[in-house]
Amino acid sequence: MATADTSDDAVLDQFLENNGHTTAAWDRSYNKKQCPECGGIHDVDAMRCSVCGWSP
Template sequence: MASAPSDDVFDQFLADRGHETEPQRWDRSYNKKQCPDCGALHDDDAVTCTVCGWDPYA
């Protein structure tokens, strides 16, 4: 029975082909959080983007 490839090997395979393998996080702009998808600015207590619905944990 063959074993599944490790996550590191799979991540490297995707990265070699131009795919993002690291989880996205909020960007920072001045003293606000900035959505990496749409660029909307939010207060530091924001959990999801109220403009596009982006969620860093989804």
């Protein structure tokens, strides 16, 4: 049986990106959100990074 080199999530993310959707999301660090762009740590209710301005 053959196995795929990428996970199902990676395939779905690639499909969404190819069709104009963004798949970036907040990372999690313990009980906080972490910005995937600059690594800034924020409360879980944050909607925009106060360090670099990134938002999902």
